[in-house]
Amino acid sequence: MTPAPGPIRQTSHSELEQALAEEGLFVDYGACVVRLRSRLKGFARSLREVYGAFPFRPAAPFADLHVRVDPGRGVRRWLRPNARFSIDGVEPFDPFPLASALPLYEWGVNWCFAQRFNQHVLLHAGALACADRAVIMAATPGSGKSTLSAAMMLRGFRLLSDEFGVLCTERGALLPMLKPVALKNQSIELIRAFSGEAVLGPVHAATRKGDVAHLAPDGASVAAVRRPARPALVIFPRWREGAALALEPQAQEQAFARLAFNSFNYRLLGPVAFDAVADLAAACPAYQLTYSRLDEAIDAIQRLLDEQPALAGAEGRT
Amino acid sequence: MASLGKPILRRLGDAAIAFDPRSWETHVLPPAAAVVAEIAEELSAEGPVSAERLRRELWAEFELDCDTPEMRQLLRTMGEIGMLEG
Numbered sequence: 001m002t003p004a005p006g007p008i009r010q011t012s013h014s015e016l017e018q019a020l021a022e023e024g025l026f027v028d029y030g031a032c033v034v035r036l037r038s039r040l041k042g043f044a045r046s047l048r049e050v051y052g053a054f055p056f057r058p059a060a061p062f063a064d065l066h067v068r069v070d071p072g073r074g075v076r077r078w079l080r081p082n083a084r085f086s087i088d089g090v091e092p093f094d095p096f097p098l099a100s101a102l103p104l105y106e107w108g109v110n111w112c113f114a115q116r117f118n119q120h121v122l123l124h125a126g127a128l129a130c131a132d133r134a135v136i137m138a139a140t141p142g143s144g145k146s147t148l149s150a151a152m153m154l155r156g157f158r159l160l161s162d163e164f165g166v167l168c169t170e171r172g173a174l175l176p177m178l179k180p181v182a183l184k185n186q187s188i189e190l191i192r193a194f195s196g197e198a199v200l201g202p203v204h205a206a207t208r209k210g211d212v213a214h215l216a217p218d219g220a221s222v223a224a225v226r227r228p229a230r231p232a233l234v235i236f237p238r239w240r241e242g243a244a245l246a247l248e249p250q251a252q253e254q255a256f257a258r259l260a261f262n263s264f265n266y267r268l269l270g271p272v273a274f275d276a277v278a279d280l281a282a283a284c285p286a287y288q289l290t291y292s293r294l295d296e297a298i299d300a301i302q303r304l305l306d307e308q309p310a311l312a313g314a315e316g317r318t
Numbered sequence: 319m320a321s322l323g324k325p326i327l328r329r330l331g332d333a334a335i336a337f338d339p340r341s342w343e344t345h346v347l348p349p350a351a352a353v354v355a356e357i358a359e360e361l362s363a364e365g366p367v368s369a370e371r372l373r374r375e376l377w378a379e380f381e382l383d384c385d386t387p388e389m390r391q392l393l394r395t396m397g398e399i400g401m402l403e404g
Contacts, residue, residue, distance in 0.1 A: 114326065156332055179356035251331055251332075251333065256335055257346050260344060270325060270337070270342045274335070274337040278335060
């Protein structure tokens with residue numbers, strides 16, 4: 001029997017760099033596997049910091065996405081060094097400054113996933129689980145869902161994703177799409193101060209989305225990357241400076257409309273998404289959560305989860 | 319799934335949602351509209367339902383006046399999404 005691969009953090013820098021330059025690194029995010037290749041100097045170092053708990057896999061029988069992050073070409077590579085992202089030989093974005101290679105890779109994979117994975121309903125949502133019961137936190141950008149997702153992981157929830165609620169249309173289960181959590185601007189120091197357990201990668205200053213740093217997923221979340229969770233609670237988070245904690249129940253049709261609005265591919269999937277989102281809205285209580293303090297918000301979410309009756313099965317309608 | 323042309327109606331609590339398979343648009347029906355839509359759906363088991371027939375049924379069964387602006391708007395919307403004929 002082949003031994004399970006060790007985590008990337010225990011792999012030497014040169015081994016990781018060599019894998020990236022040759023056959024590639026196969027990263028299992030749960031809902032999809034990415035084969036990543038790169039000849040970019042220093043990229044392995046920042047990757048190692050935020051993918052430390054992921055298994056080091058320099059070979060795998062299959063990958064959904066084949067991507068590369070490479071240095072810029074021509075004279076510009078010397079005058080203004082940059083990094084290029086490509087998938088199947090196509091570069092969907094303009095190059096990023098070299099220092100932003102990791103954010104470029106992370107955004108690139110998010111973009112590819114959102115474009116191609118239409119076998120699932122993709123909600124724009126953070127997703128976390130406690131004993132395989134999932135909390136879906138759907139919100140528009142800037143609502144603080146990544147920060148709250150990060151804080152919840154650091155308080156013991158299993159992180160499925162800070163960006164994608166991947167809803168399996170056949171089973172009604174939520175699949176992990178486990179990537180490092182992209183924290184922006186003030187959220188970076190907020191999360192650093194929130195827990196000594198937080199493993200943060202380098203701060204990428206002044207990217208197109210401001211300062212960005214990535215929080216590494218913890219070992220427990222990575223170990224369960226292939227385990228779906230059953231949706232149990234829907235939260236629409238809204239961070240407001242100084243606000244007292246407030247929970248406002250959402251009627252089922254209201255929750256349905258907000259989930260559909262916060263989906264990447266609701267319109268594209270038509271009746272399939274209609275049924276899946278309606279099932280979700282009918283099965284899970286939904287609340288709008290206004291908060292200013294992370295621990296208060298997490299306690300409130302935990303209480304709401306505890307109030308839900310424990311149903312059999314961890315994978316939805318399997 | 320409903321045949322092409324006939325919307326899929328689903329109850330969600332007191333309200334309802336309807337999916338129009340022709341336009342792929344989804345409509346959220348508040349509780350009062352959901353009741354009217356359900357009555358129309360029940361009637362449609364016997365064949366296509368016109369706005370006029372639904373008006374008559376709503377008046378006969380519930381003494382519901384369909385001549386208010388809200389009801390006219392609802393019946394118009396139901397016609398547009400294929401829940402009513404004509």
